Amino acid sequence: MSISTGAVTDPHLYLQAQSRWHPLEFAFWAASILPFFIFPNHLVLASQIAITALFALSLDLILGYAGIVSLGHAAFFGLGAYTTGILSKYGWGDPFVGLLAGSVVAGLAGYASSFIIARFRHLTLIMITLGLGFLVHEAANQASWLTGGSDGLQGVRIGPLLGRFTFDLYGYAAYTYSLIVLFIVFLVVRRLINSPFGLSLRGIRENPVRMPAVGAPSHAHIRKIYTISAVIAGIAGAVLAQTSGTVSLGVLDFQRSADVLVILILGGAGRLYGGLIGALIFIVARDQFSGINPQLWYFPIGVLLVAVVMFLPGGILGGLARLTSTLRSRWS
């Protein structure tokens, strides 16, 4: 009866096809090196996009895949940035050391808070993450002997990459470095979401109440993904500190937590590339509009956000996916 459908019905082949690289993915990563040739004067901006994309990717793991809403994700980003910056001040300026230290500190903070996070959902969770975000921000503000407080961290000295390439004003090293880090982390995340663990995360998102009834330790899964997500956010913060050579309280701002959420929703949560596309649109838009009017640049972002959540519930990527599947079914 069902043989004539022509679709792949063998479960092995089907699951393989699900996790196979799509041609568009190759195109996306090939395009990511274009700025070197087309916009060589905007490599610093390109680097910011890559870092923001990395940060959005870390939020996607908990929000898009496990359904955990956070309004305080900047805490881990900031911890990564401050750790890297402070270490460099005391002589450990090597980028890889800073990256490792930043991710470990953020990961430890993520692991510690995950015990609270795993027990709550929805509005409670939003308030808890928001509160924890404020706590970390205020702690950094108060500990000015360590962080420089509201003046920002003084004396950040990042060493050259591999002992050769310095992070300069042209951003050549910066974009190369951020892009490579983004790509490596992306490969890890891509593997993760196509794993049994990734499937269980989607199970938690789809129906957290049902999970214990199939024998799933949801809380343990949530603790694990929250920690992994914090590590990646810490890496993003560390890369920002290194490529920009500065760390200020801005890395911990509520605004940063809110922005990354907006970016992910715009691009499409739970779609792997949603945060990447969202970061590209958001940062380019901010750059363009703030050039026209620095006060009002959130206006077009606000309009875009409202339009997307009203008309494209799956974000921009979700909308595109629906469009192509409609076109495909019309043609066949």
Place this chain on the structure above:
Amino acid sequence: MSATVLSTRGLDKSFGSLIVAKDIALNLPQGERYALIGPNGAGKTTLINLMTGMLQPDGGRIFLGDEDITALKPEDRVKRGLVRTFQINALFPRLTPLEAVMLAVCERRQDAGTWWRRLPAYRDAIEEAHTILESLKLGAVCHRPTHELAYGQQRLLEIALALATKPKVLLLDEPAAGVPKEESAELFSVISDLSKDIAILFIEHDMNVVFRFASRIIVMVSGQILVEGSPKEISAHPRVREVYLGRSHHG
């Protein structure tokens, strides 16, 4: 008589002044098919919630085999073989049946924490998930999102998810709820054909189905077990006829 796999002793539960379970003692032997019947609000679903750990009893003990499981978390009871299905579809809407059953299989095999291996690498888990779906006639729709499946198919997927955990005891909360009469008999024949290693307790309102598929029947009324017996004994029991079967039963 075969060994008891699930038993409760003096199980009590009340919500405020409302007593939903009072001194419940039952023994479910291996391989048997027990029906749990009783009027609405008799505490049938509550009993399943208590046994599976979704609710904590105020008093009493629950045993799986010889082990006291009263204090265990729901997922740990599932790991030991005590599994339930839900009266209202509690599925994963945007997962396909294959993915959902794979999820349960991977959780059972302790693979669900693994994040560095791709799903397609788990060939035998995929095979197992697919075999379960085929056995419940869901093979043809196993790649469609769950929310697109017909209602009856979703009820079957409930059972598929439970089977993927390799249960010793299966508690089915109205497995045929909302399914048309003719399909419900089919569903129950699938259930009664399940391995005889699995002990089954099911809640069902349709007396024809109950008398046809149950080897023993437990009747609950207002949080208490009124009587337990073979279908013959139950249908002849004067108080059951009075309390539950009423005049509508022509038996």
